[in-house]
Amino acid sequence: MNRIWPLTLRGTGALLLAVACFVFAGQLGVSELVYFALLLLAVLATSLASLYLVRRADAVRRTIGTDVAAVGRTSIVSVQVNVRTALPMPPGRWEDSLPHTLSGEASGVFPALASGLRADDRTVRLSYPITGVHRGVRPIGPLRITSTDPFGLARRRHVLRARTSVTVVPPVVDLPPISNLSGATGGILQATAEQPGQGADNLIARPHVPGDSMRRIHWRATAHRDELMVRQEEQEAAPDATVVLDRSLLRYASEALRAPGADPGFETAVTMCVSAATRLMRDGYVVEVIDTDGVPLTDPLGGDDVGEVDAMLTVFASITATRDDHLGGLPAQFTGATMGPLVLIVGRFDAADAALLAPVAHRSSLPALFAVAPVGDALDAAAAAGWRCATIDPEADLATAWHAVSDRGVSHVYG
Structure with a gap:
């Protein structure tokens, strides 16, 4: 069914049956069909009211198992959803929107809930894996929850627009040591020496360049190379x-x-x-x-x-x-x-x-x-x-x- 249409297939059938009862009641003169049609409409109205008046998802909070996600690596996203409902809530569906920098199965069955009005008593915990696809900083969300009434006649889609930014960093390849x-x-x-004259084995000679102090001239290397050389510590x-x-x-x-x-x-x-x-x-x-x-x-x-x-x-x-x-x-x-x-x-x-x-x-x-x-x-x-x-x-x-x-x-x- 169309996502905008608030009735399930069962609810749509009940509505069509109610309309048919009104039509045939007038043509056949059976007043009981009118009462039956009104009953069906009342049940549909009650189903919609139970979803839109006494049930709502209040907040969502996400945490990621690692500080950042990395390209090619898998992390776990934990989701907490606070739901208020005065009536029992049958199982539904949930789906979290992922950016193009991430991949994963961010959907599943939303569990059934008993009746209750306190949000802290109705915290639903979900989790799903994500894998970094591309570098970038992108948000996860919104979270969409599709729920139905206890009779399965009406459907409501809750959209929790709170988003959580996820940083996907480049992978670090384990390179061999040098x-x-x-x-x-x-x-x-x-091991080297800081001062000229100390640790002579660690001293090397290099050609003189403008700005070098004359006190650093390496006379032995200069005589050997026949060009001006200076001391250089490693x-x-x-x-x-x-x-x-x-x-x-x-x-x-x-x-x-x-x-x-x-x-x-x-x-x-x-x-x-x-x-x-x-x-x-x-x-x-x-x-x-x-x-x-x-x-x-x-x-x-x-x-x-x-x-x-x-x-x-x-x-x-x-x-x-x-x-x-x-x-x-x-x-x-x-x-x-x-x-x-x-x-x-x-x-x-x-x-x-x-x-x-x-x-x-x-x-x-x-x-x-x-x-x-x-x-x-x-x-x-x-x-x-x-x-x-x-x-x-x-x-x-x-x-x-x-x-x-x-x-x-x-x-x-x-x-």
């Missing part, structure tokens, strides 16, 4: 690492600007970004996650703090592409810097980009580049410049791609 690269990356296994424990996410719309589909989850390529880049940042933090690094213009996308991560990871994921739940392209300005941000691991995630990547980024690779102890859509031999050119490269697409195994950066060169990784 502990086997700790010596190359300046990782947590290295990184301490808990060194810095940087993860750069290129969000330029020029490198992704136009849908990446519209809403989270719209472009599979951009979603792959976001997932790789948060997964790499989490992995580096667990390996003992203080991780800074930035855009290509140098602006931090979230607070630095450090100390294996789960709360910091959750805060980062919440930020990335709603992040989208931008119209600006700052990839060409990335080398200027690291001029004169000596960094630990540098992870760069880009979308479309061509030979011109590889040439622009060539100077950056030599500033990092572990320069890793992940491209969603490399063009031609762009990654070969980047690898020749010192980058450790891997190709990822929306179907790629990101853990395999991450492991591939341990070998210098290019690794094309597909799902």
Whole structure:
């Protein structure tokens, strides 16, 4: 039956029978049919009154089993509904509206209730599973409850418009540790000295650049290399690492600007970004996650703090592409810097980009580049410049791609 029509199939039949009784009572002259028709109408009116006058759903409250939902993971939504009814309430149906960022069976049988007028005595508890489909912050609701009267003649649809916002964060892929690269990356296994002259085994020499103090000149290395060299202390424990996410719309589909989850390529880049940042933090690094213009996308991560990871994921739940392209300005941000691991995630990547980024690779102890859509031999050119490269697409195994950066060169990784 039409949802607007307040009578069930049984109630509609009773109404038609009442009308037929009125018609045949006049034609056949049987007055008893009139009384029977009036009785049917009275029962229908009572059924409608029992639904609209003495029964109502007052409030709904939802809680989610986890603080946030994640793409590809299942959470449980618990729903509490307060219902007032002066008459017994037979079983009905309920349905909760889910946004496109979630999937699940948000419907079922609404249980029968005994009579009562106190809302706190009539709390119905429901639950259903949800699975994250796309990133984003979207509301669940409204909740619709379809109930009938005790005779099953009339139907009412309660709409509880209270909504509950649900944050769907990107998934964090469990990447393998880079502990086997700790010596190359300046990782947590290295012990260093702060002052020149202490711990000589930890001192290295590098070419002199303008601004270096003359007191830091390494005379032995200068004589050996026949060029001016200065002392440089290696990184301490808990060194810095940087993860750069290129969000330029020029490198992704136009849908990446519209809403989270719209472009599979951009979603792959976001997932790789948060997964790499989490992995580096667990390996003992203080991780800074930035855009290509140098602006931090979230607070630095450090100390294996789960709360910091959750805060980062919440930020990335709603992040989208931008119209600006700052990839060409990335080398200027690291001029004169000596960094630990540098992870760069880009979308479309061509030979011109590889040439622009060539100077950056030599500033990092572990320069890793992940491209969603490399063009031609762009990654070969980047690898020749010192980058450790891997190709990822929306179907790629990101853990395999991450492991591939341990070998210098290019690794094309597909799902």
